[in-house]
Amino acid sequence: MNDPSNVPGRWWHALADGRIQCDLCPRDCKLHEGQRGLCFVRQREGDEMRLTTYGRSSGFCIDPIEKKPLNHFYPGSAVLSFGTAGCNLACKFCQNWDISKSREMDRLMDTASPERIAAAAKDSGALSVAFTYNDPVIFAEYAMDTADACHAQGVKTVAVTAGYMHAEPRREFYAKMDAANVDLKAFTESFYQQQTGSHLAPVLDTLQYLHHETDCWLEITTLLIPGLNDSVQEIEQMTRWIADHLGPDVPLHFTAFHPDYKMGDIGPTPKATLTRSREIALANGLHHVYTGNVHDTAGGTTHCPGCHAALIERDWHAITRYELTADGACPHCATPIAGRFAGGLGKGFGRRRIPVRMALS
Structure with missing residues (x-):
């Protein structure tokens, strides 16, 4: 290595x-x-x-793909997840701050070559490897080498990222990714500057690039923080932008904030805020809008945009109903459902979380 x-x-x-x-x-x-x-x-x-963190990780774990969250990328499959340390944003509300804000290399307790990671994913039955916990942009070389090793083993790759990246490395990086969940932190420049120390425009550029110029499957997540990015006006503007610039089929996840890091004085997101935001997004033409970090079966259900039948029902990250055809269409009206699907996964991996210890190789 x-x-x-x-x-x-x-x-x-x-x-x-x-x-x-x-x-x-x-x-x-x-x-x-x-x-x-x-x-x-x-x-x-x-x-x-x-x-400085090539080959070193804060830990490896096998998760359900729905935890990334990805609801339209081989539902029910398992994903081998890992991250390193550090981050190129400075989010005051970071939910993984012990990893992403770490300045201690001794947190990187595990080591593995790209080839070892790919082999571990293959051996475990995981369909994909996710670069997550902290932002894979900052360990792009390690993630890209791992992606090459994964593809050689028939394993897919997933980036969970804030999308804050320049155009040239972005092009090279996403050429090696099969799916991405991009955090759209908010829809105002003031939020990005004050709460993350970054800017909105590069993230919007990444979203448009991914959807229109790559084959990488895209889903979006917005963590709703009470009083900061959850107003009706902002959700209206954001979801209209998604509909106009990305189209109706890009899945959008609204997730609940819990007090953490530098925002311990803000309470958790009410479930009603998530439900309201989901309703706004659906009214603005988005077909697949989900809620997360709360128990909400309705907010976790995939519906057919044609006949509106419930096709995939979820209880947290576990699939309790799966009715798509093998090629990802509605069995009732034959409407294709946007995403990446494969027959036989069905209820699949469920809610398990399995830590994996890697040996140095």
């Missing part, structure tokens, strides 16, 4: 003043010798960029 302390990073250039600039994401971090970018894991060593 590549030495984790000696893996060159890509997407950077030298500046006239002696610094080097990272070109991976719109932060454009400019680094002197020994400095790290805001993500913490990309570091200047000498006259080049290094990725």
Whole structure:
């Protein structure tokens, strides 16, 4: 396996003043010798960029694909999930802050080569590998090498990401991904600046790029935070934008916030807010809108956009009813359902969560 302390990073250039600039994401971090970018894991060593977390993970786990959340990407299948440390956003509400905000490399307790990860997924029966927990953008080289190893084994790949990435690395990265769930944190520039330390426009660019210019299956998640991004007006504007720019078939997940990290003083999202937001999105023409982080069978059900029959019912992450045909169509009216489907998965993996320990290879 590549030495984790000696893996060159890509997407950077030298500046006239002696610094080097990272070109991976719109932060454009400019680094002197020994400095790290805001993500913490990309570091200047000498006259080049290094990725300091290649081959090192905060842990591996087999999950239901619905937990990513992906409801239209081989429902009922298992996914081998892992992340590293660090993040290129600074979200005050981060729900995985112990990983994404970590500055301690000793949190990276497990090690595995791309080939070992692919083999473990294959051996476990997982259909895919997900790069998640923290944002795979910042460990793109490791994720891309792992994707190549997975595809060689017939295993698919999933990116769970905030979508904050420059165009050139984005093109290379998503050429190796079979599916992505992109966090659309809010629909105002002020929220992105004040709550995440980033900008909205690059995320919207990523969403449009993924949907219109790649074969990568796309779903969107918005964590609704009371008083910050959950107003009727903002949900109206966001869902109309999705309908107009991405079309009606991109699944949208509204998930509930719980007090965490720097937002311990804000209460959890009421279930009524999720239901209201889902109703707004459906009224604006979106076909597949879901609720998450709350128990809501209605908000977890996939309906046919043609005859409105309930086709996939979910109880949390477990599928309790599955009526799609083998090629992903409604059995009642033959309307194709947008997504990636395969016969025989059905109720599938369920709600299990199985930790996996990797051996160094």
